[in-house]
Amino acid sequence: MRCEVVAVGTELLLGQIxxxxxxWIGEQLALAGIDCLFQTKVGDNFGRIExxxxxxxxxxxxxxxxxxxxxxxxxxxxxxxxxxxxxxxxRDDELEDRIRSMFGSRGRFMPENNLRQxxxxxxxxxxxxxxxxxxxxxxxxxxxxxxKVVFAVPGVPWEMQEMVAGxxxxxxxxxxxxxxxxxxxxxxxxxxxxxxxxxxxHDRIVELDELGNPTLAFLASGADGLKVRITAKAATEAxxxxxxxxxxxLLAPILGGFxxxxxxxxxxxxxLDLLTSQxxxxxxxxxxxxxxxxxxxxxxxxxxxxxxxSVVSYAxxxxxxxxxxxxxxxxxEETAIAMAEGACRVLGASCAISTTGVAGPEEQEGQPVxxxxxxxxxxxEAEAHRVHLPGDRSRIRxxxxxxxxxxxxxxxxxxx
Amino acid sequence: MRCEVVAVGTELLLGQIxxxxxxWIGEQLALAGIDCLFQTKVGDNFGRIExxxxxxxxxxxxxxxxxxxxxxxxxxxxxxxxxxxxxxxxRDDELEDRIRSMFGSRGRFMPENNLRQxxxxxxxxxxxxxxxxxxxxxxxxxxxxxxKVVFAVPGVPWEMQEMVAGxxxxxxxxxxxxxxxxxxxxxxxxxxxxxxxxxxxHDRIVELDELGNPTLAFLASGADGLKVRITAKAATEAxxxxxxxxxxxLLAPILGGFxxxxxxxxxxxxxLDLLTSQxxxxxxxxxxxxxxxxxxxxxxxxxxxxxxxSVVSYAxxxxxxxxxxxxxxxxxEETAIAMAEGACRVLGASCAISTTGVAGPEEQEGQPVxxxxxxxxxxxEAEAHRVHLPGDRSRIRxxxxxxxxxxxxxxxxxxx
Numbered sequence: 001m002r003c004e005v006v007a008v009g010t011e012l013l014l015g016q017i018x019x020x021x022x023x024w025i026g027e028q029l030a031l032a033g034i035d036c037l038f039q040t041k042v043g044d045n046f047g048r049i050e051x052x053x054x055x056x057x058x059x060x061x062x063x064x065x066x067x068x069x070x071x072x073x074x075x076x077x078x079x080x081x082x083x084x085x086x087x088x089x090x091r092d093d094e095l096e097d098r099i100r101s102m103f104g105s106r107g108r109f110m111p112e113n114n115l116r117q118x119x120x121x122x123x124x125x126x127x128x129x130x131x132x133x134x135x136x137x138x139x140x141x142x143x144x145x146x147x148k149v150v151f152a153v154p155g156v157p158w159e160m161q162e163m164v165a166g167x168x169x170x171x172x173x174x175x176x177x178x179x180x181x182x183x184x185x186x187x188x189x190x191x192x193x194x195x196x197x198x199x200x201x202h203d204r205i206v207e208l209d210e211l212g213n214p215t216l217a218f219l220a221s222g223a224d225g226l227k228v229r230i231t232a233k234a235a236t237e238a239x240x241x242x243x244x245x246x247x248x249x250l251l252a253p254i255l256g257g258f259x260x261x262x263x264x265x266x267x268x269x270x271x272l273d274l275l276t277s278q279x280x281x282x283x284x285x286x287x288x289x290x291x292x293x294x295x296x297x298x299x300x301x302x303x304x305x306x307x308x309x310s311v312v313s314y315a316x317x318x319x320x321x322x323x324x325x326x327x328x329x330x331x332x333e334e335t336a337i338a339m340a341e342g343a344c345r346v347l348g349a350s351c352a353i354s355t356t357g358v359a360g361p362e363e364q365e366g367q368p369v370x371x372x373x374x375x376x377x378x379x380x381e382a383e384a385h386r387v388h389l390p391g392d393r394s395r396i397r398x399x400x401x402x403x404x405x406x407x408x409x410x411x412x413x414x415x416x
Numbered sequence: 417m418r419c420e421v422v423a424v425g426t427e428l429l430l431g432q433i434x435x436x437x438x439x440w441i442g443e444q445l446a447l448a449g450i451d452c453l454f455q456t457k458v459g460d461n462f463g464r465i466e467x468x469x470x471x472x473x474x475x476x477x478x479x480x481x482x483x484x485x486x487x488x489x490x491x492x493x494x495x496x497x498x499x500x501x502x503x504x505x506x507r508d509d510e511l512e513d514r515i516r517s518m519f520g521s522r523g524r525f526m527p528e529n530n531l532r533q534x535x536x537x538x539x540x541x542x543x544x545x546x547x548x549x550x551x552x553x554x555x556x557x558x559x560x561x562x563x564k565v566v567f568a569v570p571g572v573p574w575e576m577q578e579m580v581a582g583x584x585x586x587x588x589x590x591x592x593x594x595x596x597x598x599x600x601x602x603x604x605x606x607x608x609x610x611x612x613x614x615x616x617x618h619d620r621i622v623e624l625d626e627l628g629n630p631t632l633a634f635l636a637s638g639a640d641g642l643k644v645r646i647t648a649k650a651a652t653e654a655x656x657x658x659x660x661x662x663x664x665x666l667l668a669p670i671l672g673g674f675x676x677x678x679x680x681x682x683x684x685x686x687x688l689d690l691l692t693s694q695x696x697x698x699x700x701x702x703x704x705x706x707x708x709x710x711x712x713x714x715x716x717x718x719x720x721x722x723x724x725x726s727v728v729s730y731a732x733x734x735x736x737x738x739x740x741x742x743x744x745x746x747x748x749e750e751t752a753i754a755m756a757e758g759a760c761r762v763l764g765a766s767c768a769i770s771t772t773g774v775a776g777p778e779e780q781e782g783q784p785v786x787x788x789x790x791x792x793x794x795x796x797e798a799e800a801h802r803v804h805l806p807g808d809r810s811r812i813r814x815x816x817x818x819x820x821x822x823x824x825x826x827x828x829x830x831x832x
Contacts, residue, residue, distance in 0.1 A: 023434040308731045312725045346738060394715070
């Protein structure tokens with residue numbers, strides 16, 4: 001089964017919006033075992049959308065057209081599809097009522113042109129999911145005697161995602177004659193390279209290559225770590241989940257301390273969860289990360305129960321005066337330790353992590369860019385570790401953040 | 417002049433990487449007055465890259481192929497281009513030396529397959545810019561008697577950008593016979609809607625529609641504000657810059673206090689620059705933003721001269737104990753004011769901003785999600801303002817951040 005993606009919108013070509021939809025759809029298709037060999041962006045132009053759609057239908061079995069389903073005169077995707085189907089657009093009364101009532105329930109005036117969204121090519125079906133006012137359409141097309149299909153979905157990401165997951169992918173798999181269920185789980189790791197992780201899993205990879213199910217994929221994700229994705233195929237969801245659980249139970253012990261989540265959670269989420277389960281509280285003292293760790297921890301709703309707060313001690317005097325760091329060079333083991341101890345004391349937390357280092361672009365205190373000390377204090381016991389991180393300012397700060405949280409997590413698990 | 421973009425890489429189709437390169441290139445082409453009608457993503461497959469490239473050359477004058485120039489066996493862009501040119505690939509001695517010396521200077525071992533990157537189709541030229549080990553190529557092709565051109569650039573964004581800006585766009589404009597220069601400037605605004613800004617500029621927009629040069633475009637950029645881009649065309653760079661400067665001088669006073677940068681700087685950069693010029697220092701006390709403002713300020717290299725640091729007082733006790741906030745409801749005017757005063761005192765700064773509010777998903781102290789108090793203290797004078805922000809947790813935090821910095825900037829300018 002081959003399925004192409006066509007993203008419609010002049011704003012995509014002009015670079016005013018980055019087309020993230022095609023990448024998301026490509027991932028869903030790959031997970032479902034459907035080949036996606038081409039993805040095309042085209043502007044709001046009838047002739048060019050039509051030519052792109054016809055070509056895609058010639059070389060693939062199905063096409064997902066994303067965007068151009070809105071109410072304005074620019075939105076011509078449904079007109080082009082009707083042309084390619086050789087069908088008329090007819091107003092769908094049920095859709096018209098639904099659109100009118102959506103505006104009514106929000107107490108908003110409905111401009112008449114919104115009803116264009118109720119026009120459906122004869123022979124097309126409306127998708128069940130309709131989170132916005134633009135309906136998704138399933139449009140059968142016969143090309144050179146072959147039955148093919150165009151799925152039209154809106155460009156609004158969350159509307160598109162609901163329709164692709166709820167209708168498009170299941171429908172494509174049904175057409176493939178595929179009744180099996182495909183499910184994935186992700187193990188997240190930190191602290192080892194992709195080749196290193198692959199080497200650790202070498203024996204199992206060889207076995208799985210023969211078995212064919214489940215399959216493994218590695219996704220290097222920068223400061224989010226390296227993800228190991230396990231994908232299983234089975235007759236039922238329950239069976240697929242059972243295969244995944246067994247594989248996680250097998251792989252996680254092999255990867256040991258490099259694993260930080262077996263449920264695809266971020267490092268911040270795992271650390272906050274662990275702190276809560278151990279009844280501990282966390283503070284941070286940040287220099288080189290400048291508030292990034294606190295920001296990440298507070299991205300998570302409800303984190304306030306375990307996270308006390310932070311002292312961002314960017315200026316050296318703040319380290320000395322607020323955190324009680326002894327005066328001297330600040331990119332040092334002593335400073336990292338004193339910062340972590342100071343954070344526990346000042347912010348009233350049982351654990352703290354601290355960061356002090358050189359994010360660049362210039363060296364500092366004679367230390368090269370990328371030199372970072374990470375401090376740690378748990379129940380009054382403090383330690384510090386030096387790391388050398390590659391990359392630019394932003395990357396050094398991001399890597400410092402996850403490295404510090406990883407270190408804390410390892411220590412909490414060892415002591416817990 | 418029509419130019420298409422072809423992004424090569426199976427990882428793009430699988431959604432492992434979002435193709436941001438095409439959007440960036442599309443924007444550059446639009447700014448240079450070059451039409452880009454199609455952008456295609458294709459995997460690392462010889463036949464499909466070739467078919468895509470040939471089709472693009474048939475319907476456009478030029479094609480930018482992005483990616484597939486690396487050293488591995490997957491990287492076949494240069495082989496496909498040689499095939500389409502009907503030319504052989506020949507090892508370029510100068511390039512070989514350059515690649516060898518790049519590895520040598522970094523003290524790294526060079527695997528032999530890196531030298532594949534020194535292979536150039538006969539008739540192609542190497543671009544002057546070469547920030548990595550993959551050279552950019554300018555490849556003339558004759559299609560049905562017409563002279564066309566393929567530009568091959570690496571998929572690494574900063575390498576690609578240097579080559580597109582330095583070689584591809586100037587070369588395309590030369591081929592258009594365009595000797596005029598196009599330059600842009602951006603005025604960044606905060607605090608007013610796109611339609612509101614357009615209304616303020618209405619009279620000038622009408623005038624410019626008649627004049628035709630310069631042109632204005634509005635770009636809504638979320639928590640980076642609304643950008644007004646002025647684009648001018650002139651015989652020389654100096655003339656274009658003169659037109660732009662005159663237009664900025666005309667528009668900025670009309671937009672008044674909504675303008676925060678006339679040089680396309682971020683709000684953080686402008687605030688740090690203003691603080692430095694006024695000889696002031698800044699501290700933050702952050703609850704709802706949880707370190708985000710400090711993180712933003714320290715994203716800017718060298719910000720440490722004006723930025724002292726932050727107390728992230730996520731837990732209420734940190735507000736009371738560290739910042740000296742009187743005990744009571746924390747989402748309040750009194751708390752925002754006491755936090756800002758506390759930040760000045762504790763962190764030794766002449767100015768401070770503070771944030772306390774509800775980012776959701778749940779309401780707090782009976783206040784709805786989106787309720788935020790922003791506090792401000794300059795030379796001991798404190799005040800606070802309540803705002804109601806729409807959107808989800810992330811958006812509320814981002815908008816709080818820029819709103820607080822905007823308020824500080826306005827007060828510093830009024831008092832300065």
